[in-house]
Amino acid sequence: MAANTVKKVVLAYSGGLDTSIILKWLQTEYGAEVVTFTADLGQGEEIEPARAKALAAGVKPENIFIEDVREEFVRDFVFPMFRANTVYEGQYLLGTSIARPLIAKRQIEIARMVGADAVSHGATGKGNDQVRFELGYYALEPDIKVIAPWREWDFKSRESLLEFAEQHQIQITKDKRGEAPFSVDANLLHSSSEGKVLEDPAVEAPEFVHMRTIAPEDAPDQPQVFTLDFEKGDPVAIDGERLSPAALLTRLNQLGHDNGVGRLDLVENRFVGMKSRGVYETPGGTILLAAHRGIESITLDRGSMHLKDELMPKYASLIYNGFWFSPEREMLQAAIDHSQAMVSGQVRVKLYKGNVSIIGRTSPYSLYDQELVTFEEGAVAYDHRDAAGFIKLNALRLRVAANRDKRMKG
Secondary structure, eight states: OOGGGOOEEEEEOOSSHHHHHHHHHIIIIIOOEEEEEEEESSOSSOOTHHHHHHHHTTOOGGGEEEEEOHHHHIIIIIHHHHHTTOOBTTTBOOTTGGGHHHHHHHHHHHHHHHTOSEEEOOOOSSSSHHHHHHHHHHHHOTTOEEEOHHHHOOOOSHHHHHHHHHHTTOOOOGGGGSOOSOEEEEOSSOEEEESGGGSOTTSOOOGGGOOSSOOGGGSOSSOEEEEEEEETTEEEEETTEEOOHHHHHHHHHHHHHHTTOOEEEEEEEOTTSOEEEEEEEOHHHHHHHHHHHHHHHHHSOHHHHHHHHHHHHHHHHHHHTTOTTSHHHHHHHHHHHHHTTTOOEEEEEEEETTEEEEEEEEOTTOOOOHHHHOSSSOOTTOOTTHHHHHHHHHHHHHHHHHHHHHHHHO
16 A cells, blocks of 8 residues: 555545544554545535534544535536436436535545545445546546545454444444444435345335335325426426525425325446345435426427437436546536427426326427317318328338238248
């Protein structure tokens, strides 16, 4: 280990036990000055205590960065992703994946600001997050030194980590001394739970795992209806009240929570090659996806919609695998954003016991022509007789193939 080459390192620091151990390990093993970055992504936990913990570990006050990045997170990462109706493997709304590039971006910006020559994270060597963090680092600062403690240190068990913590007087909360029932990652878009009680995919997740939604069967017996306004593909108002991106997603989360919307039990394919089972809750995102598709249904033409649907799986994989800052993701984003120029208007949403229904759509840019689709006669833009030639032209290749098959059988 070329520890003496690292003088100052920016650590993605939550203030929890693992990153507190990493902080001390960087100081002792690398002899490096540590700068901590703690991001408020809307995880629902108080993050200010991280300052006191960092100070107690010997971090200089000027080297402690605690920032509320919720608005940037939703405006510049979540909303652009939802313009593409992005889901990974048909179900996952990428709540963890989309948060990592923002953290990586701020770490690199802080490293430049303080003159650090390295960055570090707390992701393990088995998961996707190590890839997401590090691809982000290298895309933004190609020569940065990256320290991934879980791939370097000699700790072989949870007990050895706790021993290190006690040796260096790192505070250990009582619940950390037992076997945690599962691990949790959360931000304003979602919460994800993995491990321990969730490792057997044949066993239903216990109800206590869920933290962002009530059980659908416990939701109100009356549906809840509201309107969601869009401008150029992004939501801007609920029931006519304009809200900032983070405030709007927070409101949607509450609506989803109250109606049991947004639960997902998923076995997914990790980028590193293994399958993992997770329980995800994305109440606001689930509503937003349905509503966005609803407004697109009357404002995008068929070719644009279908092309977007073809591009989306590739776009989703790029985000899941950590390529947010790649040129191909930016190329796709440009096409997606171009498609949203007329995606403005209002949808009416109904929530009921875990379900999201779109029950109305209006837009000044609507392509829906009631005169064209009516069964009544009189539409000037459409002549029913034109359909005969249209059908024959489209049937030509089928008829040619069918005649060939008849000849072969004869």
